[in-house]
Amino acid sequence: MGSFICKRSFQSLISLIVLVMLVFFLARLTGSPADLYLPQDASAAVRHDFNEQMGFNDPLYVQFVGFMVGLLHLDMGQSLQFSRPALDVVLQAFPTTLMLAAVTMPLVLLISIVTGSLAAYKPGGIFDRLASFISLLGAATPNFWVAIVGVLVFAVTLRLLPTSGTGTPLHWVLPVAVLTLRPTGVLVQVVRTSMMTALSAAYIKTARAKGVSSRAIVFVHALRNGLLPVITVASDQAAGIVNGAVIVETVFGFPGIGKLMIDSVLLRDFTVIQAAVLVTALAVFVINILVDITYALVDPRIRYN
Amino acid sequence: MSEQSLLQIRNLSIDFPSRAGTVHAVADVSWSVGRGETLAILGESGSGKSVSASAVLDLVDTPPAVIANGEILYRGRDLLKATRGERRAINGRKISMIFQDPLAALNPVYPVGWQIAETLRVHGVDKATAHARVIDLLKKVGIDDPERRAKQYPHQFSGGQRQRIMIASAIALEPELLIADEPTSALDVTVQAQVLALLKELQAESGMGIVLITHDLAVVEKVADRVIVMQAGRVVEAGTATEIMNSPQHPYTRRLLDAMPGRHGFATELSASDGNVLLEVDKVSRIYGIEPGKIAEAGPKAIRAVDEASFTLRGGETLGIVGESGSGKSTLARMLLGLDHPTAGTIRFDGKDLNGMSAADTFKVRRRMQFVFQDPTASLNPRMTIEQIVSEPWAIHSDVLPKREWRAKAVDLLERVGLKADHIDRHPHQFSGGQRQRIAIARALALQPEVIVCDEAVSALDVSIQAQVIDLLKQLRSDLGLSYIFIAHDLALVRDFATDVIVMYRGQIVEQGHTQEVYSNPKHDYTKRLLIASMAHIPKAA
Amino acid sequence: MHSSTPASGITEMAPPLIVPVKSSGRGAARNALWLLWQDKSAFVSAILLALVLGAAIIGPWLLADQARAVNLMARNAAPFSLSKGWLFFLGADALGRSLLARIIVASQNTIVIAGSAVLLSMHVGGVLGLIAGYKEGWIGAILLRMADAIMSFPSMLLAVIVLFVFSPGIENVIFVLAVSRIPIFLRTVRAEVLEIKERMFVTAARAMGAKTERVLFRHIAPMVMPTVINLAALEVAFVMLVESGLSFLGIGIQPPEVTWGLMVADGRNYLGSAWWLSFWPGVAIMMVTIALNLLSNWLRLVTDPVERWRFQTVAGAK
Secondary structure (H helix, E strand, O other): OOHHHHHHHHHHHHHHHHHHHHHHHHHHOOOOOOOHHOOOOHHHHHHHHHHHHHOOOOOOOHHHHHHHHHOOOOOOEEEEOOOEHHHHHHHHHHHHHHHHHHHHHHHHHHHHHHHHHHHHHHHOOHHHHHHHHHHHHHHHHHHHHHHHHHHHHHHOOOOOOOOOOOOOOOHHHHHHHHHHHHHHHHHHHHHHHHHHHHHHHHHHHHHHHHHHOOOHHHHHHHHHHHHHHHHHHHHHHHHHHHOHHHHHHOOOOOOOOHHHHHHHOOOOHHHHHHHHHHHHHHEEEEEEEEHHHHHHHHHHOOOOO | OOEEEEEEEEEEEEEEEEEEEEEEEEEEEEEEEEEEOOEEOEEEEEEEEHHHHHHHOOOOOOOOOEEEEEEEEEOOOOOHHOOHHHHHHHEEEOEEEEEEOOHHHHHOOOOHHHHHHHHHOOOOOHHHHHHHHHHHHHHHHHOOOOOHOOOOHHOOOOOOOOOOHHHHHHHHHHOOEEEEEEEOOOOOOHHHHHHHHHHHHHHHHHHHEEEEOOOOHHHHHHHOOOOEEEEEOEEEEEEHEEEEEEHOHHHHHOOOOOHOOOOOHHHHOOOOOOOOOOEEEEEEEEEOOOOOOOOHHHHOOOEEEEEEEEEEEOOEEEEEOOOOOOHHHHHHHHOOOOOOOOEEEEEEOOOEEOOOOOOHHHHHHHEEEEOOOHHHHHHHOOOOOOHHHHHHHHHHHHOOOOHHHHHHHHHHHHOOOOOOOHHOOOHEEEOOOOHHHHHHHHHOOOOOOOOEEOOOOOOOOOOHHHHHHHHHHHHHHHHHOOOEEEEEOOHHHHHOOOEEEEEEEOOOOEEEEEHHHHHOOOOOOHHHHHHHHOOOOOOOOO | HHHHHHHHHHHOOOOOOOOOOOOOOHHHHHHHHHHHHOOHHHHHHHHHHHHHHHHHHHHHHHHHHHHHOHHHHOOOOOOOOOOOOOOHHHOOOOOOOOHHHHHHHHHHHHHHHHHHHHHHHHHHHHHHHHHHHHHHHHHHHHHHHHHHHHHHHHHHHHHHHHHHHOOOOOHHHHHHHHHHHHHHHHHHHHHHHHHOOOOOOHHHHOOOOOOOHHHHHHHHHHHHHHHHHHHHHHHHHHHHHHHHHHHHOOOOOOOOOOOHHHHHHHOOOOOOOOOOOHHHHHHHHHHHHHHHHHHHHHHHHHOOOHHHHHHHHHOOOO
């Protein structure tokens, strides 16, 4: 297991380096920050000084080496827009996004596993048809659309929930509901398919011949076998949220990392973009390792060597 | 029907309505089994032999199935009228069941001890008692070190051990009746005998009744008291095991008996030692876990799949290679086909070393040596038509036949293997297993080879179909002067087909010689064991 | 007496009818239509998608002027009224432009963007996936690591940067969306190839001496196709959602070009007073997405000869 994590870390390191290079050069394609941070009529000398101070006058490769050296000391430079260390800015925004993911994913898993399993138990039955249709609807609805309709109905018209902000638990209801929708819709279908496969396996027949109850057959015998594809898809969904739930964060005024990234691109705040991408990529890497460990816990046949 | 019948099936009919017409899986079937008695239900695939027994445990799904008629009487009470809950209370406690493929029948993600204990726990035994009982049961079915092994998972056991674990789970509550659905078909011949012996022993001890569902007459002969023979959902013959084996009345039963492998004497009429040496296997080893060419450095970790195997094949000869799983016979086949390469030793075809050959030369040799694989369903591309499948060799070896002649030649080949010309536009799934294997044989004939390697080519087929396919191979042998390498896991199968035979055990050739010699005078211990296990397949009265 | 057995009794016991599966030209088309008719939800979906496709092709040509015509009298006109003509049945936007006309005209961009992005990523990702699956050595490893890098790159960020640097024209939107979806196809195809290449018929082809190209394109690729087609249908739906999200954030297609997503985004400011502005284009996105999902389920069944055969024998004797 230890050696496996080492191997995975090495693979991820390669991907991470590719990613860092990509971000570094792509970000610099967006233009010169001097255009944004200096007055329109700033003289050439002032611009030169600004660029000199920020290191933007150096050749790109020098900048890149400097960036990599800083990275080794966990120094990711100063944010232009906040005039604070970029890493601090990112680490301040990230918990909000993590929290969104941490509340949403258990909810998604719970709903989809129960619904999908019950639908698979009697394929073609009323419950199955209903669940299939609703999950399809959930997967097919643009989430910004649900978000604004949700705000209109629950916040503006009914005045039950706040429109935006993060103050109270009530503030979390709409964003989490919106974020839950699509992953749940997708996962219900995945659970249903893999549970149908699991329920047709020979060991289910054995369990029935032993006199095991239907509930135990579905939730003890079949579920653990049907879980692997579910974990894979769910981890992709979780990674999607951790990478920034841009739309939900924008609509509901959540100061998360997705919104920060987009704003930073628009403001050519390169250091923040770099720091944000690195932090989210690391988080996604951790998710992937956790998923691999979960695989091995769920299925004893999986051994990493 | 005896008064003290434990279980009695009366006029049971089970239908599977599909829109293409109703399939009568079980039609007016009656049987019964008493305490201490073994009833065998004999039939080939599709005969409905396991459906009536599955219905006893409520394992037939309705829908799609419809129980059209009949009664299932357990101690005089009709189970079909009982509630789900009442039937669940009987399942596993009074009547239990084991299945064909124990790897599939055990849940892969739970420890075997947990699975055996589950039978006890669902019927109300507390956890501590259940645990102690599991250890006893594992000991009883012959699993060593039960404390440790109870915590292991199914994939950590061998096939025979898995079936023992299934049995332990089934007898946990000392049921009155055990239904065994092809319990030994997935096991090696020598292991089959051990598992059957275990069942018999347990029966003698507890007096339980056994219903044994099987396609294998040898199994029937060894353990059954009474037999019913099923064909297409109906019981065509019933009687004691001795009656059925010695004086079968129904033509179908007679056909089954006649199709048993090894009943038609030795293939001695073909004395082919005068042919040229076609294939020469010289001290070939395949060792996993070491670099090629460094055979001397093979440590204890290296796995010797094939260990210094040597033999020759002459023109017109049929060489049977017999061995159980893990004997190295499949690895040997892969090397012959060029899918794997020897770690040491040489394979010469027509005097030329296959390994030292240029790619172009290997390509030419491949034409002269074709193959037929075990599972005809898997070895034919499901998306191709029969025409495409049979013509593929010509598409690969493009200089053999011009494209416009493919179709006509493919029709020729299909007719040669006993199929019809209008089959040519169909897909493989529209054929039965035996027909698919004929298609695979037609494909193997396309390049007019001199040698055909058959890797377990009939093992996946029903007994009567096996006999037909082997007859076809014999026919082709005499028509076209083919040589075969015929790989099998059972000696009986090669008895009347192979001129020479090789017995492999744990990677080594332990016995080799003319078929008749090996049969009449086996030298190696393992050959003797194998012979004892499979000689039972050949009734003395044959 | 015995001869009075009804003929149907005999056919019932006969093995399942063998339906000719491969027939050319008209027969094949009719067969496909018949198969579609058997699955009512897929049939309805197909009709809906055909209508949308028709609208995308001829819509702009027919209604471009009406979609652009500003009519201050009809500002935010409510739906379900025929008083201003059928074009205003779904209401009008803040400039009094017919919503129906705009939805029809916008369908072209929406379909073109989603369709071409998926076609692009399907081909690139599919071929790379075939290679990565069949050649497990360093080529496969490099391809996988690159896919990982793209996957772990927040897709919205990638889109924002690229569209910020280059103009957010249709081609660039297509490019960004295609690149971000390539890894999905690559990974899916690779996983399938890994499994299929171990199958017996592939071994059989190799033992016959078939070269790598033949094994890949004659044996493996056709087996992967159903999965890819199915995934592509779902991806078109997903890419439509992402594209509308980009428009919503203001970094997608820019006016005067229009897509459904952009229409939803534009309407958000009028949600309180004129909900229909973003409601109808939202419904359009949803309906097409659902239709694609349903159709992909059907496709998965009928592109597999074994499944199709079951389908035909079961449905055939209705």
